[in-house]
Amino acid sequence: MSEPCQIMYSEEYLSTMSSLKQYLETKTYTEEALQVTEEALSLLASHYTAWCFRLDIIKHLGKDLFEELNWCEEVAIANEKNYQIWNYRQRVIELILEDPALAAQFQVRRELPIFQMMISMDEKNHHVWLYRNWFVKRFELYDDAGELEFVNKLIDKDARNNSAWTHKFFLLFSRNDAAENIVAQELDFCREKIALCPQNPSLWNYLLGIYASQERLLVELKDFCGQYANINDEEIKSSFALETLAKIAVEQNDVLLACRYYDLLLQKYDPIRASYWNYLSKKILLNT
Amino acid sequence: MKLLIDKHARYFQLCLNSLPQKAQSEDSNKLALVYFNLYGLALIGKLDLEKCSGYVDYVYQHLIPLQDLLIQAFRSSNTFALDSSKNDYDLPNLSSTFFALAILLVLEEDFSSKIDRHKIMNFVSRCQVKDGLEKGAFRPVLDCNGNPYGESDLRLCYVAASIRTILGYDKLPASERVNDFDIAALEAFILDKVAIAGGLSSAACAEAHSGLTFCGIAALKQISREHFLSGANWIDSTIEWLAHRQVDYPDLLYKEDYEFYDSIDEGGFNGRPNKFADTCYSWWVMALMQMLCHDGLLFDLPRALEYLLGVTQHKLMGGFGKDGQAFPDPFHSFLGIASIALIHQNAPDLEFEGMESLQPVDVELVILKKLRDFIDQLWS
Numbered sequence: 013m014s015e016p017c018q019i020m021y022s023e024e025y026l027s028t029m030s031s032l033k034q035y036l037e038t039k040t041y042t043e044e045a046l047q048v049t050e051e052a053l054s055l056l057a058s059h060y061t062a063w064c065f066r067l068d069i070i071k072h073l074g075k076d077l078f079e080e081l082n083w084c085e086e087v088a089i090a091n092e093k094n095y096q097i098w099n100y101r102q103r104v105i106e107l108i109l110e111d112p113a114l115a116a117q118f119q120v121r122r123e124l125p126i127f128q129m130m131i132s133m134d135e136k137n138h139h140v141w142l143y144r145n146w147f148v149k150r151f152e153l154y155d156d157a158g159e160l161e162f163v164n165k166l167i168d169k170d171a172r173n174n175s176a177w178t179h180k181f182f183l184l185f186s187r188n189d190a191a192e193n194i195v196a197q198e199l200d201f202c203r204e205k206i207a208l209c210p211q212n213p214s215l216w217n218y219l220l221g222i223y224a225s226q227e228r229l230l231v232e233l234k235d236f237c238g239q240y241a242n243i244n245d246e247e248i249k250s251s252f253a254l255e256t257l258a259k260i261a262v263e264q265n266d267v268l269l270a271c272r273y274y275d276l277l278l279q280k281y282d283p284i285r286a287s288y289w290n291y292l293s294k295k296i297l298l299n300t
Numbered sequence: 301m302k303l304l305i306d307k308h309a310r311y312f313q314l315c316l317n318s319l320p321q322k323a324q325s326e327d328s329n330k331l332a333l334v335y336f337n338l339y340g341l342a343l344i345g346k347l348d349l350e351k352c353s354g355y356v357d358y359v360y361q362h363l364i365p366l367q368d369l370l371i372q373a374f375r376s377s378n379t380f381a382l383d384s385s386k387n388d389y390d391l392p393n394l395s396s397t398f399f400a401l402a403i404l405l406v407l408e409e410d411f412s413s414k415i416d417r418h419k420i421m422n423f424v425s426r427c428q429v430k431d432g433l434e435k436g437a438f439r440p441v442l443d444c445n446g447n448p449y450g451e452s453d454l455r456l457c458y459v460a461a462s463i464r465t466i467l468g469y470d471k472l473p474a475s476e477r478v479n480d481f482d483i484a485a486l487e488a489f490i491l492d493k494v495a496i497a498g499g500l501s502s503a504a505c506a507e508a509h510s511g512l513t514f515c516g517i518a519a520l521k522q523i524s525r526e527h528f529l530s531g532a533n534w535i536d537s538t539i540e541w542l543a544h545r546q547v548d549y550p551d552l553l554y555k556e557d558y559e560f561y562d563s564i565d566e567g568g569f570n571g572r573p574n575k576f577a578d579t580c581y582s583w584w585v586m587a588l589m590q591m592l593c594h595d596g597l598l599f600d601l602p603r604a605l606e607y608l609l610g611v612t613q614h615k616l617m618g619g620f621g622k623d624g625q626a627f628p629d630p631f632h633s634f635l636g637i638a639s640i641a642l643i644h645q646n647a648p649d650l651e652f653e654g655m656e657s658l659q660p661v662d663v664e665l666v667i668l669k670k671l672r673d674f675i676d677q678l679w680s
Binding site for chain 1: 315316317318319320321323324325326327328329330333334337338352354355358376379380382383386387388389390391393433440441443444449450451495496497501502503504505506507508509539540543544546548550552553554556558560566567572573574575593595597598599600603630
């Protein structure tokens, strides 16, 4: 038989997988087996069998689950592309929470240093942010002051960190009860940040996201956008401001004005999206 | 501009022969590697079926002799095969089952009598999450007690929906779909993941990502086409989000430096705002636009092509890297070729050397278009 994509496995890999195989076949749940899962996972992080087996060993041996969380942290730091670790960690936390005695010892704060560490290694690590999303939902931390402080710090450091903006939106606006003072405060915050960096898509998405989630009319933003996209000036400061002006024109049924904005985007400020601006012009013209 | 057909053929062939030691960290994606290389060859019209006939048996060898006779599934690599009398930990793998079936398709192997589609669908259904936050989604494996294990995300949803299509389940009358999964639950799971600015992520209100958006929407398209006729808000917002994934940093507006803005990326696509372009996103983003927008690919196709042919195509070795600096790999090479095939399908007037070799690609399953007919024949 011919084998496609034959991998030139190392001796270490083959011997580790073969010893893992013996433990798996005999279902041997021992410290030695646990050690082998660690070795196998360091060579092959996406080996689901080894993850499952490890969890089974932990349960059989009645291992200290907090120690297992420590282990997860070491593994995550050693290999930041190890995506499976986060789901595994969730499982371990769920096991802790199922046992009232252990649950009483579990502190939500415990998760924060590992986040800090992982995010400092890669501030846009999608898997780590997904885990943080789960963490907030699981422990209802939407209103936690520390959580907000954490994202704000990241945004202060890099206002183009889309992951941080997304998380902030999730904390403040994903439930439908954002207080009026929070909305006002965040709109101010956006205005301040846009003044510093008007051509930043993450910020405009955040701003328009607030409007959409609160069902507010975009026309409120008309003067604000005008500061960054005054079409009588030689050049504008933000294509996103111009795009928002076009949305406002559509909202107000001013089709011709919207088409004029689209045309400017097409001709001058965002020509790579010419087909898209044409498509929008055509679409609103057809609807009138 | 030139698509280096012969070099790409040599690159895929080289990978099909053998892979270096560092590929062992992809051992659990072994069948995926085979799929990338075979389809890479097929898309440039260079797959010699006779030469590959031995691969059919290779794929069947990944079918697990499960103790549970009600399900059928494939393992991810033969490195993990266990003695069949002691194989509770020979875990059936959802993604590998998809890749195994897709490979059999491109080899034009009639597997309809060699596997039992109802048993495979029973396996797929068991991988589906039945309750809680992730209800409707799928997990990657069944653990040794038969319970779904692992992260549930849109990639697995896509794989599940695609297996269902390859098995012709979508064309069976409801009464014959004895082991279908919960379609309504999957639909609800996917639609719940649409971000407010368009695009999808694996968790509600997490950051939208092109790859995951492809998976979610291609899955939805396979299980319920009626969503795409409705003109729903999420379609418009996602088209808008996609349109903004093509990267451009005109000097007029981008006056300050940012580490993620690199002018070499222009014309390419990114996976999320303020990130680098990458070859694979050319596929995820353009294929999605094809699925969502009746007006075709709303992008600057000449520049998209220039990015792939001029920046990420490896001129010496063939294949594509993830960006201009990276070494080629089978995954990015396959999606680079698929992207160029898609551009060619949409803009036949955009001429470049090598284009006549390209085969039409199916945007939902990422297989040759003609294999959709082969699927229909299998189950007729």
